[in-house]
Amino acid sequence: MRRSQNQEMERSDEQAAKNELTFREANEKIAARRGQLDTVAGPTPFICECEDPDCTELMQISLDDYRQVRADDGLFAVVPGHPTRGEETDLGGDGWVCVRK
16 A cells, blocks of 8 residues: 555654754753753753754754753754745844744
8 A cells, every 4th residue: 555645744854853852852952951050151062953863963052042942842052954844034143043833
């Protein structure tokens, strides 16, 4: 039996969402730990929240900017040019963009 294109797309959408959430959960742990380190200044390395399950690229984002991204469940921080089905927002910085899903 052959899968329909819609079934493959739905599965692909589900996998993309799982990937994004996995990266987001890891980044939330990074942000929580970083927030405890008052003496550390500068940006923090966060994992790209793109759809690629094999992506391991890091982005340097200030904790305040990352918290701004996380304030909206529909926003994700990604490395420019990485796969996402969202629209780029005005929020972003050197080496990262913010997309709305």
